[in-house]
Amino acid sequence: MNTRQIFIVFILYLIPFALFAQRTVSGRITDAENSEPVSGASVFFTGTTVGATTDISGNYRLVLPAGDGSHRLAVSHVGYQPVFRDIEPEKISQTINVALQLQEIEEVTVTAKSSVLCRRAVFYLYKRIMIILL
Numbered sequence: 001m002n003t004r005q006i007f008i009v010f011i012l013y014l015i016p017f018a019l020f021a022q023r024t025v026s027g028r029i030t031d032a033e034n035s036e037p038v039s040g041a042s043v044f045f046t047g048t049t050v051g052a053t054t055d056i057s058g059n060y061r062l063v064l065p066a067g068d069g070s071h072r073l074a075v076s077h078v079g080y081q082p083v084f085r086d087i088e089p090e091k092i093s094q095t096i097n098v099a100l101q102l103q104e105i106e107e108v109t110v111t112a113k114s115s116v117l118c119r120r121a122v123f124y125l126y127k128r129i130m131i132i133l134l
Contacts, residue, residue: 024093026061029054029075032099041077041100046084079103 029041037058044051045064048071054060064071070089073096076082080100087094 023064023091024061025064025073025087025096026059026094027096027098029058029060029077030097030099031080032101035099038077038080038100041075041080043073043075045071046074047072075100 029038029043030036031038037054037056039054039056039058041054041058041060042051043054043060043062045062048064050062050064052060052062062073071087073085073087074082075085075098077100079102081103083098083100085096085098087096
């Protein structure tokens with residue numbers, strides 16, 4: 001056997017170990033009130049760069065290298081309260097389904113003021129456009 005064949009056999013020997021050295025966490029994110037799927041929710045492990053968004057059916061799947069210890073799963077979406085769940089470090093595959101609660105917000109009041117200078121500028125631009133068009 002030449003060096004190339006030995007290298008290929010060595011790589012093929014290591015692939016099964018690399019595949020078993022991963023943990024998967026998957027599940028479905030739904031609305032707690034009506035059990036509808038929440039698409040576009042952020043699902044990630046805190047303190048890592050591992051994360052994903054849910055698909056249109058609210059499903060997600062994350063892969064972590066094995067042996068990283070315990071992690072905390074975080075789920076968030078605009079308008080919902082964030083949820084945190086600890087995952088079991090000894091399990092290779094886990095399913096964690098989360099029902100998000102709507103987040104109550106206080107009333108928001110938006111006010112605006114316009115200055116005389118701003119109104120004059122708009123009127124000036126309007127006049128210029130009318131002159132060009134005529």
